[in-house]
Amino acid sequence: MYQLERAIFDLRRGVPVLITGADGDRLVRPLEGHHEGELxxxxxxxxxxxxVVTQHRLAAAGYQAPSDIVTLLLSAQALPETLAEGEVPPHEAMLPATSAERVALGMLRRGQLMPAALMVTPAAEDEVQPMVAAGTLLALDAGEAELALANLGRAVTRISEARVPLADAEVTRFILFREADGMREHLAVIIGDPHAWPAAxxxxxxxxxxxxxxFASLLCDCGEQLRNAVRDIHALGGGVLLxxxxxxxxxxxxxxLRAIGLQEAGLDTLDADACLGFGHDERCYAPAVAMLENLDIQRVQLLTNNPRKLAALTEAGIEVAKRQAVYGRVTEQNRAYLTTKAGRSGHWLESILDQDDSA
Structure with a gap:
């Protein structure tokens, strides 16, 4: 885990990392960013x-991908410094990614970088190994890294907590949880007295x-959903907002922000993400499940419009006894966003969109 954490931070700084494995050694760096110096x-x-790119980026550029993650073999010395969103460089072949190449993309995703990795075979081992020995260049075993990536988010540690009265729920406590690799922190907002909570x-x-x-952006309804959820949970007798x-x-x-820029050019929110190499929804709810387990919550009434959240909890063994919608306002600026979520991602928003149409 420690080596993986350091590798992700190196990649975020634009520093190459050496991935070793059965398929041979590969130097990897993110496509984005500025790169200079000895490395x-x-x-x-x-x-x-x-x-190495995802099928989403290839599909956005009009290519049929042979697998979910793909390696494009480039011409010798044809390393692109940058590519426009959705652009694919000239290439000699398109192959399914190896395990090491999957690890490279997994690290970029974990570091919230664009999922596009440049990789090369080191020119000379006697040049690379002294740098690894000196700690200048980090070497990472592909198999160990793959296992560590697969387990991220499954364990959280309770770090700190305090009473934080809110405007819509005065008896509220915040508990901060940190994931095992230290990169992500999540809050459990405990509303009301847990001893008085409903059974679900x-x-x-x-x-x-x-x-x-x-900032109350008009492009989405997230802020209103957040505050309405706190108000609704309080009205229901208390509960938890993760x-x-x-x-x-x-x-x-x-x-x-890159995706919002693409939306300004006419793409919807999902196609904009695809141009960057992302799927419709990159979220994993393992940390949420771990937090609920820590809080000893096994039966819930879920406030959501998203079927994926309901499915994630159910698959993890948490009983969803009831679902309740939680809405924000439909506005001129967020209508396209909400319509895309309903039409392409299956969010349960038809009633509010229909109601707004008839107003």
């Missing part, structure tokens, strides 16, 4: 350049939305 030069001298505890899984929750560190359906703020 960048080492990377540029590597052989067999390749770009009202809960809301709310993914962080800085633009909507804090505030999850999953900005932009877990693509991160940088990519969320």
């Amino acid at each position: 960048a030069t080492l990377f540029e001298r590597g052989a067999q350049p390749r770009l 505890v009202p809960i809301r899984l709310h993914s962080a939305c800085l633009t909507g929750d804090l 505030y999850l560190d999953q900005e932009g359906r877990d693509i991160g703020m940088a990519n969320k």
